Amino acid sequence: MSTGLKNLFFDQSLLEHGNAEARFLKVRNESERLSAPLTEKDCAVQSMLEASPVKWNLAHTSWFFETFLLKKFLPDYQLFDDEFPYFFNSYYEAEGARQPRGKRGILTRPDLARVMKYRTQVTEAIAQLIGQSQKTENWQQIATLIDIGCHHEEQHQELLLTDIKHVFFSDPLKPVYFQPEPRERRDAPDLGWVFFEAGVTEIGHSGEGFGFDCEGPRHRIFLESFSLANRLATNGEYLEFIQDGGYSRTEFWLTDGFDWVLRENLDHPIYWQKDADGWQQFTLHGMASLDPSEPVSHLSYYEANAFAKWSGCRLPYEGELEQAVGSIKLDGTVNDLASGLLMPRVAVTADGIKQLAGEVWEWTLSAFAPYPGFQAEDGALGEYNGKFMCNQFVLRGGSCLTPAGHWRPTYRNFFYPDARWQMTGIRLARTEK
Numbered sequence: 115m116s117t118g119l120k121n122l123f124f125d126q127s128l129l130e131h132g133n134a135e136a137r138f139l140k141v142r143n144e145s146e147r148l149s150a151p152l153t154e155k156d157c158a159v160q161s162m163l164e165a166s167p168v169k170w171n172l173a174h175t176s177w178f179f180e181t182f183l184l185k186k187f188l189p190d191y192q193l194f195d196d197e198f199p200y201f202f203n204s205y206y207e208a209e210g211a212r213q214p215r216g217k218r219g220i221l222t223r224p225d226l227a228r229v230m231k232y233r234t235q236v237t238e239a240i241a242q243l244i245g246q247s248q249k250t251e252n253w254q255q256i257a258t259l260i261d262i263g264c265h266h267e268e269q270h271q272e273l274l275l276t277d278i279k280h281v282f283f284s285d286p287l288k289p290v291y292f293q294p295e296p297r298e299r300r301d302a303p304d305l306g307w308v309f310f311e312a313g314v315t316e317i318g319h320s321g322e323g324f325g326f327d328c329e330g331p332r333h334r335i336f337l338e339s340f341s342l343a344n345r346l347a348t349n350g351e352y353l354e355f356i357q358d359g360g361y362s363r364t365e366f367w368l369t370d371g372f373d374w375v376l377r378e379n380l381d382h383p384i385y386w387q388k389d390a391d392g393w394q395q396f397t398l399h400g401m402a403s404l405d406p407s408e409p410v411s412h413l414s415y416y417e418a419n420a421f422a423k424w425s426g427c428r429l430p431y432e433g434e435l436e437q438a439v440g441s442i443k444l445d446g447t448v449n450d451l452a453s454g455l456l457m458p459r460v461a462v463t464a465d466g467i468k469q470l471a472g473e474v475w476e477w478t479l480s481a482f483a484p485y486p487g488f489q490a491e492d493g494a495l496g497e498y499n500g501k502f503m504c505n506q507f508v509l510r511g512g513s514c515l516t517p518a519g520h521w522r523p524t525y526r527n528f529f530y531p532d533a534r535w536q537m538t539g540i541r542l543a544r545t546e547k
Contacts, residue, residue, distance in 0.1 A: 119258050121489055123325030128257045131248040135241060141264045142237050144517065145172060145271055146230075151291060152278065154226040160219025161284040164535060165277035170202065170218045172274075173229045175267040176236040177202035181209060182495065183259050184236065187252060188243045194232045195224070208494035261324055262495070268517040271451070272537075275398065275515045280535050283385060283396045290400040292456060302407035303464030305351075306344040309546065310437060312337060317436045318485055319524045328499040329524045331487045335433050339546040342430060342438055345461040346469045346476070347421065347540040350406030352413075353393065355421050356382055366423045371416030374532050384412050384534050398456045409458040411474045411539045415507045415531035418477040418540045430543035432480040432526065435510040439470045439523045448472040452518035458539070459514070472516065474539030475509040475527055482506040482528035506530050513537035 128134040149157065149168055157168035166174075177198060184191045193199070201221060203212035213221065224232075240260065247256050275291075282289045318332035319325035361381040364372055374380075382388070385396040386404065393404040413421075422429050449459050449472040458473040483503050490500030506528040512521030515537050529536060 119255065119262075119491060119495070121327040121330070121491055122258065122262065123319050123321055123323065123330065124254075124258045125261050125324040128261050129254065131244060134257050134260055135244045137264055138240055138244070138260055139237070141267050141271075142233070145175065145267060145274070146233070148271055148274055156278065156281065156289075157226050158219070158222065159281045160216075161277075161281045162535070163216045164533065165280050166215075166218050166273070167221075168274055168278055169226050169229050170221070171270045171277065173198065173202045173224075173232060174204055175263075175270050176229075176233050178266055179236050179240055179260075179263045181206075183243060183256065183263065184239050187247065187256055188239055191239060194235050195228075198224075198232065206494045206497050208497065265324060265326070265520065268520040271517050272513070272515045272520075275451075275456070276536050279385075279396075279398055282398075288396060288401050291398040294399050294455065294457075297455075299405055300407065300460055302348050302350075302460050303345060303462075303468075305542075306464050307341040307544065308344055308438070308467045309341045310337070310339065310434070310441075312339040315433065315437050317433045317524070323522070325522065325524060326499055326526075327491055328482075328484070328488065328503075328526050331485060333486050337431075337433055337437065340430075340434050341544045341546055342434065342467060343427075343542040344464055344467050345541075346409035346458070346473060347425075347542060348406060348460075349395070349404050349408050349410045351425075352383070352410040352421060352540075353404070353406065355424050358424070360420060360424055363424075366420040368416060368419060368531075370531070371414075371420060374414075374416055383410065383417065405460070407460045409460075409469065409474050409539050411458055411513075411537050412534050413477070413538055413540065414534040415477050415529070417534070418538070419479075421540060422542055425542055427542040427544050429477055429479045430541060432478045432508045432510055434543060435470070435476060435478060435541070436523055438467060439511070442467060442470065444471055448512075448518075449514045450512060450516045450518050450521065451514070453514065455514055457514055458537070469541075470511055471521060472512050473514055474511075474537050475513050476511045476541045477538060478508045478510060480508040482508050482526065502528065509538060 152168060160167050200211060201213050203209050247253050314334050314336050316332055316334050319329040320332055361375055387394045394401050395404045419429055461468045490496035509527040
């Protein structure tokens with residue numbers, strides 16, 4: 115039974131009606147749990163071009179299910195509002211005109227209450243569709259699209275948190291999203307290196323479980339001998355880079371990166387501030403003194419690459435990180451959204467290689483480009499990843515804000531090199547002789 119979606123990797127367990135419905139409802143409820151601490155006004159603000167209002171994220175993920183499932187497969191389904199496709203389409207040219215990205219914050223209407231009613235209608239309609247479609251010839255295609263929609267909404271759950279973090283940072287009051295239990299500070303283990311032999315290896319999605327089209331096809335690559343740092347780079351190490359004049363020393367920077375530094379007048383990471391008591395860092399828990407042992411986060415590719423050069427090292431290639439994470443057994447203590455910390459943790463020991471999953475997304479030297487044999491999907495869903503394969507860099511590993519189960523070793527996140535509002539950081543690498 116063909117789904118008509120030839121290049122996506124599908125979680126076959128969702129062919130079971132109960133699994134599909136439970137998965138869908140869990141994702142929908144999680145988005146609403148994450149937005150619950152916010153006021154209506156919090157949810158309406160857009161603080162920069164790249165970020166979207168929380169209200170828009172909540173509506174757009176509903177638009178996705180309505181557009182790609184309900185309009186096609188649920189007989190007699192009526193759009194919640196004929197204006198919503200214009201308001202809440204993101205970048206799908208095949209689906210028509212849309213509100214400009216940088217002007218999503220001027221949508222004072224619909225209000226949050228109406229957006230939540232929209233979510234309720236879509237959630238109930240998808241549950242109805244699941245209930246009546248399991249034994250139809252379209253069920254595998256429907257289940258596949260529900261799977262895509264769930265992973266899409268999980269991406270927006272992470273965006274919801276990083277977007278509201280930038281909103282709160284831009285507010286002089288520096289509001290607190292969530293007040294955690296106090297954590298005991300500890301020192302990071304010494305920086306060490308884990309060696310990997312040269313050779314041919316395979317990377318890319320194998321076909322088991324879900325994967326976006328850009329994660330395949332699986333293919334062979336050759337890697338020279340390399341070493342990876344046993345842990346992520348820390349705030350303290352990045353502070354040494356700053357104190358050594360890192361932001362003014364052109365020898366460490368790409369030309370585009372140094373032009374960006376001068377244009378934006380930058381000399382420290384986006385969420386750092388210095389006062390009479392020293393360096394402070396803004397977090398989803400509010401302002402806090404900078405922990406030198408914590409993994410440094412919210413860096414652009416330009417900053418990460420400059421720090422790596424200053425360190426006498428380089429950033430890893432994505433194939434190196436995929437080989438590394440495939441060589442170890444994750445111990446079940448991944449710091450992702452399920453941990454509830456909403457911050458990266460200090461590495462526990464220097465034994466082996468740590469923090470390959472969760473904590474912060476790790477910049478790589480790899481451009482976001484198609485794998486050999488890649489083909490984008492037909493139609494609007496083909497716009498999901500393929501059309502962005504230009505001028506962006508791959509990140510690996512997930513973060514402390516990535517929903518549990520959303521990340522996998524083959525996952526290819528990607529951002530422009532000046533992006534730093536995401537939870538992005540550094541693992542150093544070396545090419546060995």
